[in-house]
Amino acid sequence: MSEIFPRRATTAERHYYYSIVEGTPFTVVVALQEKHFGYRVKIPERFQTLNATRTTLLDFFKDDEWRIHPDWLYCRYAYDDGDNTSFKTPEDELKHFLKRISKTDNSWNKWPPPRFYSESYDSNGSILPEEKFDCKCYCDKELMLSLIYDANMTKGIFTEAKNDTDKKKNPAAVLMSLLPRTEFEKRFGVTLAFVATHSGLTRWMDYEDKPKTSYNSDNHENQQPHFIDENVYSIEEVWYRRAVEYNMVNDESYVYSVPFENENIKSTLVTASQAVFVTSKENKKKGAAAVVGYQFRHSALQELFSNITKQCYSETGCTPAKDTCQSLERDCYILDNNGYIIASENPMDTGKFFGKVKGPIMNMMVEEKIYKKITIFDYQGVCFKRENEDDSNSSSFLYTPIQHMKQLIGWLIGRVLWLAAHSNFQWMVSQAQAIFEDVPDYQEDEESNYSSDTISTFKIEGEKALKYVKINRTRPKSCDRVVDLFTLTSKIPEKVERKSMCARPYELRKIMNTNLILLVVNGRCPESSKSENFDTLPEEVMYDEFNNSLGCHKAFYSLPRRRPKTACIRTHPDEHEIYDKMCGSSTIITITPITLSIIFFSTFNLIRFFVIF
Numbered sequence: 001m002s003e004i005f006p007r008r009a010t011t012a013e014r015h016y017y018y019s020i021v022e023g024t025p026f027t028v029v030v031a032l033q034e035k036h037f038g039y040r041v042k043i044p045e046r047f048q049t050l051n052a053t054r055t056t057l058l059d060f061f062k063d064d065e066w067r068i069h070p071d072w073l074y075c076r077y078a079y080d081d082g083d084n085t086s087f088k089t090p091e092d093e094l095k096h097f098l099k100r101i102s103k104t105d106n107s108w109n110k111w112p113p114p115r116f117y118s119e120s121y122d123s124n125g126s127i128l129p130e131e132k133f134d135c136k137c138y139c140d141k142e143l144m145l146s147l148i149y150d151a152n153m154t155k156g157i158f159t160e161a162k163n164d165t166d167k168k169k170n171p172a173a174v175l176m177s178l179l180p181r182t183e184f185e186k187r188f189g190v191t192l193a194f195v196a197t198h199s200g201l202t203r204w205m206d207y208e209d210k211p212k213t214s215y216n217s218d219n220h221e222n223q224q225p226h227f228i229d230e231n232v233y234s235i236e237e238v239w240y241r242r243a244v245e246y247n248m249v250n251d252e253s254y255v256y257s258v259p260f261e262n263e264n265i266k267s268t269l270v271t272a273s274q275a276v277f278v279t280s281k282e283n284k285k286k287g288a289a290a291v292v293g294y295q296f297r298h299s300a301l302q303e304l305f306s307n308i309t310k311q312c313y314s315e316t317g318c319t320p321a322k323d324t325c326q327s328l329e330r331d332c333y334i335l336d337n338n339g340y341i342i343a344s345e346n347p348m349d350t351g352k353f354f355g356k357v358k359g360p361i362m363n364m365m366v367e368e369k370i371y372k373k374i375t376i377f378d379y380q381g382v383c384f385k386r387e388n389e390d391d392s393n394s395s396s397f398l399y400t401p402i403q404h405m406k407q408l409i410g411w412l413i414g415r416v417l418w419l420a421a422h423s424n425f426q427w428m429v430s431q432a433q434a435i436f437e438d439v440p441d442y443q444e445d446e447e448s449n450y451s452s453d454t455i456s457t458f459k460i461e462g463e464k465a466l467k468y469v470k471i472n473r474t475r476p477k478s479c480d481r482v483v484d485l486f487t488l489t490s491k492i493p494e495k496v497e498r499k500s501m502c503a504r505p506y507e508l509r510k511i512m513n514t515n516l517i518l519l520v521v522n523g524r525c526p527e528s529s530k531s532e533n534f535d536t537l538p539e540e541v542m543y544d545e546f547n548n549s550l551g552c553h554k555a556f557y558s559l560p561r562r563r564p565k566t567a568c569i570r571t572h573p574d575e576h577e578i579y580d581k582m583c584g585s586s587t588i589i590t591i592t593p594i595t596l597s598i599i600f601f602s603t604f605n606l607i608r609f610f611v612i613f
Contacts, residue, residue, distance in 0.1 A: 006238065006260075006342075007137070007260060007338075007353075007483075007485065007536050008238075008242070008338045008487075009338070009374045009376060009485035009486075009487060010245050010487055011372070011374065011487065012034070012245070012248070013032070013033070013034045014031045014032060014033050014034060015032050015033075015034060016029055016031050017029070017030045017031075017032070018030070022216035028263065033248075033465075036246075037226065039285045039286065039287040040198070041146075041198060041278050041287045041288070041289045042150040042289050043145055043146055044149075045228075047164060049604055052558060056102050057098040057101060057102050057148060057233050058095060058098055058099065058102070058147065060151035060152050060155050061091075061095065061098070061151060062155075063096075065203060065204055065205060065206075066151075066201065066202065066203045066204075067090075067091065067201075067202045067228055067232045068090055068091060068094055068147065068200050068201055068202075069090075069200030069232070069233055069234050069236075070090045070232060070233075071233075072140075072143065072144055072200050073138075073140055074093075074094055074139065074140060074147060075094070075097035075137060075138070075139040075140075075144060076093070076137060076138060076139075076146050077136060077137045078136050078137055078138055079419040093507075094147075097137075097139070098148075101144075108139065111137060111138060111139045111141075111610075112137075112138045112139075113138055113139065113140060113141065114294060120433075122137075135143055135319075143199060143200075146197075146198070146199035146251075147197075147199040147200065147201055149199075150197040150199045150201045151201060154195055154201070154203055154290075157195060157203065158193060158203070158204075160203035166213070170306070174309070188296060188300060189296040189297035189299065189300025189301070190207050190294055190295070190296045191206070191207055191208050191269060191295050191297060192204055192205065192206055192207060192208075192227050192295045193205050193207070193292075193293070193294040193295075194227065194231075194292070194293055194294070194295075195290055195291070195292045195293075195346060196231075196234045196235070196237070196240055196290060196291050197234065197289065197290040198235055198289055198290065200234045200235070200509075201234070202228065202231070202232060202237075204227060204228060210324050212226060224267055224307070227295060238257075238432070239255070239257065239271050239273040239291070239293060240273065240291045241585075242255045242257070242273070243255045243273040243274055243275040243291045243293070244275045244288045244291065246275075246337070246515055247275045247288075249490070249515075250513065251275075251277070252513050253274070253513050253514055253515060254272045254273065254274045254293075254513065254514055254515075255272065255273050255274070255337075255514075255515045256270055256271070256272050256336060256342060256514060256515060256516055257270070257336060257340075257342075258270055258271075258298060258350055258351050259339070260340070260351045260352075261351045261352050262350065262351050262438065265298065265347045265348065265363060266299070268297075268298040268299075268350060269295045269296065269297060269298060269341070270296055270297075270298050270301055271293060271295050272293050272294055272295075272296070273290065273291050273292070273293030274292055274293060275288055275290075275291050276288070276289050276290045276291065276292060277289060298343075298347075298350060301342070301343055302343055302347055305334060305343040306325075306331075306345075309324060309325035309326075309332045309518075310324050310325055310326040311324065312324060325345065325520065328523065329360075329522065329523045329524050330520055330521065330522065330523055331344075331345065331520070331521040331523050332344065332345060332518070332519070332520050332521075333349075333354065333518075333519045333520075333521070334511070334516050334517070334518055334519075335354055335516065335517050335519055336488075336515055336516055337487060337488035337515040338486060338487055338488070339353055339354045339358065339362065339371055339486040339488075339517075339536075340352065340353055340354065340486065341353075341354055342516060353535050353536045355486075355533060355534045355535065356533050356534065356535045357533065358521060358533070359531055359532050359533035359534050360519055360526075360527045360530070360531045360532075361505070361506055361519075361527075362486075362534075363528075363531045364505075364506070364528075365476060365503070365506075368487070369469060369489055369491050370488070370489060370491065370492060370508070371486045371487065371488055371489065372486065372487050372488075372489050373484050373485075373486055374484070374485045374486065374487060375482065375483075375484055375485075376482070376483050376484075376485055376538075377480065377481070377541075378480065378481040378482070378483075378538065379480055379481050379559065380477050380478075381478070381480055381481035381538070381540075382476050382477070382478065382479065383474075383476070383477055383478075383479035383481070383540050384474040384475070384476055384477075385474060385475060385477055394424050478550060479540050479541070479550060480540070480541040480550065481538040481539065481540055482538065482539060482541050483536060483537065483538035483539065484534075484536065485536055487534070488515070488517065492508065492509075492510050492517070501522065501524075501525065502522065502524075502525035502526070505522040505600075506519060506520060506521045506522065507519075507520045581596070
């Protein structure tokens with residue numbers, strides 16, 4: 001089974017749990033990975049009553065550098081009953097309910113759960129009346145307890161790391177306490193550290209000494225988006241999911257990534273993340289608890305990459321100008337586990353798919369099973385088509401004699417008008433006569449008569465003309481799409497025997513405890529002409545049946561699916577008319593036997609006529 005990330009894919013074995021949706025032809029399916037992902041983190045029983053905290057709940061959320069998942073329901077009022085139910089942010093709403101919980105001791109446990117929870121219904125399936133509860137609100141108790149527990153465990157995680165030098169208390173302080181904050185950012189290019197938990201809590205700390213950006217500022221002009229502006233969804237973020245997925249490959253690895261084909265290389269940041277799993281003492285099963293990570297400048301990685309790959313590490317027989325990436329005959333790259341360039345000698349390649357830069361080499365790595373190709377079909381895709389673009393249809397157009405006559409008349413009128421426009425008939429009626437006069441040559445000084453005001457007037461008129469430029473508008477349409485994505489396998493040979501130097505014009509090594517590989521390409525070997533550069537962008541699937549419309553194709557060749565037994569009406573007795581009328585073979589032009597007989601006898605009689613005469 002393949003799971004789609006934006007232009008990425010992974011493979012894993014999964015367990016599928018499905019059930020019918022009563023009264024509909026639909027089926028709801030939940031897929032869980034076989035390894036480690038059927039388990040979740042459960043908070044300790046001593047924390048269930050919140051008595052173990054020995055502090056107010058708001059102490060866990062003192063600073064402003066934290067966010068919760070904006071779409072999850074922690075606690076919320078059922079309706080407006082006069083209380084302050086309008087909150088600017090989800091964090092303000094959470095703080096409001098934390099105050100109420102702190103004042104109610106443990107009576108908040110009796111608050112009703114959300115309406116879609118099974119606990120909201122009685123034994124007869126009816127919704128419990130709200131009068132039975134002391135709060136006209138509802139709370140997800142389990143989610144709230146998990147959030148409070150995570151907030152307690154991550155409280156001060158970054159401030160302690162900066163100030164605490166006790167290795168036993170906080171191992172992260174080993175490095176961070178040795179260097180000042182500015183020195184840490186300057187030496188390693190680190191700009192931000194973050195942690196996101198399974199309960200939807202995200203904390204971060206900025207390392208750069210600059211004004212806070214758009215996450216708490218109203219001036220968004222000329223500002224780079226802050227990390228938290230685009231990464232507030234915790235477990236739904238790509239870096240979170242990739243870190244958890246890659247834990248199955250190597251539980252000590254960091255997952256590195258860069259934005260796809262970012263044009264602003266100077267401001268590009270590299271994101272590194274690692275999953276934190278909790279292991280059960282009873283059955284040794286693991287569950288994902290959080291993901292920690294940091295962001296650093298790509299320029300720092302680029303400098304480190306250049307320094308390492310242009311040095312000789314052998315005492316004898318090595319020349320930097322010939323035997324390292326400093327040589328013009330070698331091209332060096334750092335690729336991630338999906339084939340995207342993290343660093344290279346050309347910074348403009350950052351974020352590009354390697355097949356777009358070196359397509360033949362990428363195909364060779366696929367053939368050697370270093371990368372695995374995964375073909376992904378999207379049967380609910382959307383394609384954008386130009387409004388003035390005609391639908392592609394392979395059927396021919398049959399003209400009637402009247403249509404032929406209209407085309408002939410239109411052609412004749414057009415030729416007559418063209419001749420009239422290009423013929424000089426004015427001299428026949430004009431009484432003007434030509435007068436010859438000596439005119440001096442053109443003087444270059446006359447150009448000075450053009451003032452800057454005239455030129456600026458032309459520019460203004462040109463800007464006004466832009467309003468009338470026609471834009472190629474597009475309209476969305478349903479379509480099937482297909483894309484080939486790639487993932488790194490575990491088969492990376494250390495040494496390979498080859499018949500010639502160009503039989504395998506590259507070498508690669510796995511970078512320890514990362515999802516990256518170092519690839520060195522021999523630039524002296526000519527690239528294969530059998531394959532071209534390619535990218536990982538989805539393309540529309542074009543069907544080659546007699547009638548190539550998407551609806552008719554799916555009517556004939558629908559995906560195999562066992563429909564659930566339900567009373568819902570799924571078919572109609574007149575559905576066969578769709579196949580016979582709307583999806584007929586109109587593109588096939590055939591000749592009837594009667595027409596063939598008429599043509600045969602006409603031709604035969606014509607031949608006899610010429611033979612006789």
